[in-house]
Amino acid sequence: MKTQIFLTVNGEQHELWVRNDRTLLDALHDDIGLPDVRYGCGEGVCGTCTVLADNEPINACLTFAVQAQDVAIQTLSGLTNASEELHPLQKCFLEHGAAQCGFCTPGMVLTSKVLAQRNPSATRQEIRYELVGNLCRCTGYTKIVDAVEEYFGQVREQASTGGGDR
Amino acid sequence: MSAAAPNSSAFEYQTADCWEEAIKLRALWGEGAKLIAGGQSLVPMINLRLAMPAALIDLNPIVSSGPWLDQGELVIPAMTRHRAVLDSPLVATHFPMLAKAVGLVGNVRVRNRGTIGGSVSHADPTGEIPCVVLAAGGRIVVQGPSGMRSVPADDFFLTYLTTATDLDEVVTEIRLPVAGDQDGWGFDEVTRRFSDFATVEVAVSARSRASEEIPELRVVLGGVADRPLLLGEDILEPFRRLGADPQAIDEVAQNAANSISPESDVHASADYRRRLTQVLTRRSLAQAVGLG
Amino acid sequence: MTEVLPDAPDVGSLPRTGETYNIVGTSPAHHDFIEKVKGSLLYAADWRLPGMLHAKLVRSQIASGRITRIDTSAALALPGVVAVLTAEDVPYNQIVENASGGLGEVTVSQPVLAADRVRYAGEPIAVVAATEPEIAAEAVDLVEVTYEETPGVFDAESALADDAPLVHEEGNVLVNWNIVRGDVENEMAAADVVVEGEYQSQHVEHAYLEPESGVSWLENDVVTLRISTQVIEHATEIAEILEVPESKVRVIASYMGGGFGGKEDMTVEPYLALVTWHTRKPARMVWTRQESMLASTKRHPFLMRYRTGARQDGTIVAQEVEIIGDAGAYPCLSARVLFAGAALACGPYRVPSVRCTSRAVFTNNVPSSAFRGFGAMQVVFGYESQMDQLASKLGISREEVRDRNYYVKGDTIPSGDEITTAVAVTQTRELALQELGEGPPPTASHKRVGRGFGCGMQPYGRTIWFRDHASAWLTLQTDGSLLIRSGVTDLGAGQAASLCQIASEVLGAPLESISVYIGDTALNPPAGGTFATRQLYMSGNAILRASHDLRDQLTGVAEDLLDAADGELAWQGGKVQAGGRSLTLADLAKECQQRGVNTSNLYTWRAPGGKFDPSTGQGGTFPDYTFGTHAAEVEVDLETGQVEVRRYVASHDVGRQINPVRVEGQIQGGAMQGLGYALMEDCPLDEGQAVSTLFANYLIPSSMDMPDIQVAVVESGEGRGPLGARGIGEPPVGPTAATIASAIEDAIGVRPTQLPITPERILKLLDEAGSAGAQTGEEQA
Structure with missing residues (x-):
């Protein structure tokens, strides 16, 4: 028994037929084919399935696909357009070596990006607080917080120079 | 697929865009239904x-x-997200x-989706929100x-994951008496890992009273029983006897610890x-x- | 004892100290980093194949018992279920792991699917394959297994009793290692002081964020698996299980979402292979997190008993160590883990007389196996606690007692082999303590601040009697780009990337022109698995030599084209230069093609081998060691027992850094895993049953539980890896628990001896100290 649903993901509309118990995670990862949304625990604890729903991070593993029809879903791969250019936050992750195995990286980037919009003056401690539900087993977090801090600096600088031009 | 196939986990999915609709669906589906916030x-x-x-009856609309x-x-409507609070x-x-x-509570993702009504209805005895309410x-x-009724929090939390809500009812609002300028509060918890469910938590509200020097105290313990536990007058007695001083606080804390069977x-x-x-008390x- | 094989040149003979490098020592962002920050890297669960089935395991509900009946009919009747396989469907239902290389452990096999007996809760009994994952999950619940429970044994010491239930008919002791040196009885009797201690560690879960996963398919009658594994060489065992020639099994390792030793044994491989072999269809298997918590291997709990005798000045004269490791229900790599524990039981200290026994003992608990640190990390908690105890007993500083005993290059370790490279442990300690400095006072009157440190010694490279080897294959293409092929698997620590950096350094090929193909038994030369901190050492040496040999092959043509003299060529920036003239690698490659000069080099590097005699407890052990010191400042809440790690510094001598950012990342990550191990993580079992399998209840540290980890790197320039590098994968996890215990003791005056050091255990220690004599706490305040 499957239900027809329409999901808006990274600006594109997808028509899917899913069981009602299909999680948004499985629909994105398996049905639409987005490798940047990952199963890590199914409990909402680890953060590897983090996606943005109307620009707020949520657990894709704790949302059923049938529930996600009226929101705009963004995943890490929707952060940049088809051009190969990385988002400045991704560049900060690169420069600081803020990824090792890389499995937690999409969740880290998306969660930090939303915080940057909300509060680019966040302190190191506030960044840590925001990332508390995105577990990392490789890096020890230091480099991740370094990367996010540097990006926040860039956002603040751009805001103060009234920029937007790059 | 044949009707006999035990393919039970694929539930029916229903949405409610108002409380009346949710109540109707709930009545229709009975015990097999779960409300999801x-x-x-x-x-x-x-x-x-x-x-x-x-x-699954989805309240999100x-x-x-x-x-x-x-x-x-x-007044906090039940579907208010933690983020909005x-x-x-x-x-x-x-x-x-x-x-x-x-x-x-939880982490940023949990706070973006989780609702105050959901937390209160779920009635996890280690949850922060039931404790504070x-x-x-x-x-x-x-x-x-049959309509609307209001249940004092004192009578609401019955035991693990069980509240005074009847099967055909839904929680629609949380109402908290506004604190005055002279009122105090205290909240402290110990978790094994930051933002996890509390091992033990204590929420205190101290309402000043015009007629009396000693504030009206409400002290609630979380994580030590099958429900958030409001301490009784007998436990708070040292306050009445000694007033708001360190000695009274120590005695109440001791009483609180002695009174529980976690x-x-x-x-x-x-x-x-x-x-x-x-x-923590x-x-x-x-x-x-x-006096902190 | 150590023999150097003729084809293993002295590792010190190639360019290293004194040379300047262009690429080595820098931290470029590699191919894998870029894919990872884009989210486009395809992990093991990301592949989907046409007609792919979803496979799921039926696991034992009980810890010890006989299977009296398995009824698969209801599961098979469920629409969408394609196969339900049990023991009788496994051609050769045994995994035999002689982890020690056959040096003394009993031979016990592990069934792929349990046939008649189950020995731990979570043991696989059947594998279900269905068209959709949800259907597979339902079918698992429909497989009916009937058991007859039998008495089990759930802790290693009880399993040693004469009347203990036998986990295996062969006996409950898998292996008993003895390392003996000198005259312990007499030296101990003559010692001025003797300190004793008992230390315990716990079951720890790897908790890589990527669960065990992979896909399988049949291609040209070859069973092919693409999985998250550290060891593609398990292809051999998979072929045995299917009873097909090894040439009919191909294993491809995807980049892993973490491994830490937990993907060193097989996980999903045999089950995927069976499903594809029986159904002839592609299949995918992803363990749920809860399944992984329940049944994946864990770090061995160690029970460690130490007696240390020393002279008045702090010089150690003798040490006795007894180690009992809980192997769980099957051998896995326990024999080797307990060997490493024995070999490293005395740490970086000269101990003239030693008797160490180290036993791996079967229980009906979940199997223990490899986990970052591999036996050598558990013992750090033991030997460092002994050193601190000795210092306080003798009334000398913790630094002084160590200074009396640190190894120096040329010293002999308890097993009798010699330390052949620099021992810079003193430098790491000085740096760590200097960086730590003095922090602010306690933040409240019910809190105490303490500082402490711990030193560690961790081997890198396999035990030398395995005669380890690794191959690397380099090809310069006619457009000047470079291909590296290597069987190395990549855990996320940059195993593939560091090979690129070394080849780029030697051949001058820009990194962006290098492609590296890894982890494929069919298309890559074998490199051995990624474990034992061996890949930089092994494959690093192989690629270094392959690069030099390839350069030598090309040199004649280049000298000729550039009209250069012997030794005049410089290889850099995609060019070869001499006396102001230059030639691109592309032109050089094309010319080589014209002249019939080979532009490929396949090099097999063999590590020095050796022998160990288990009967005398003497012989060769490991190729070399990485030393380090961690230092921490903690604040302890005397009322709740909570410990906040305020500051943490980790210092290691890494010989030479190939990629400083990656080195720092390894150290920070290792320290964090060590902090979780020290303070938070545990997998409590009740009669072999997991108390919880929820990830919510397994406390790996979050971003709010950790301080920033400061890293202080020492480069002694001496190590047996390429260009003098030492391995740094495992070493940083070792000193952490001892460091935290040392800082806590400094804060509260009592020493924790059991891991993890939970708030509850802190309060217990304070209670015991209080009732033993209330004076100590006050002195420390």
């Missing part, structure tokens, strides 16, 4: 095949305003204890086929919970009466 506690159980509802003030009460200037001004407690002396508004689990033994109860009380 934020889903942050329910969906893990479904994912792990610990819950297999016949139908119900549109709600943010918290608002109504005749000395802060945290962002609300009204909550920050009139209920800083709730703001602090909600900031300790009870300490605040709030009311829970529930609605059913259980052991993967994170802490019963004995440790008792000790934490004493320490003392700290929260001291904070609430300005």
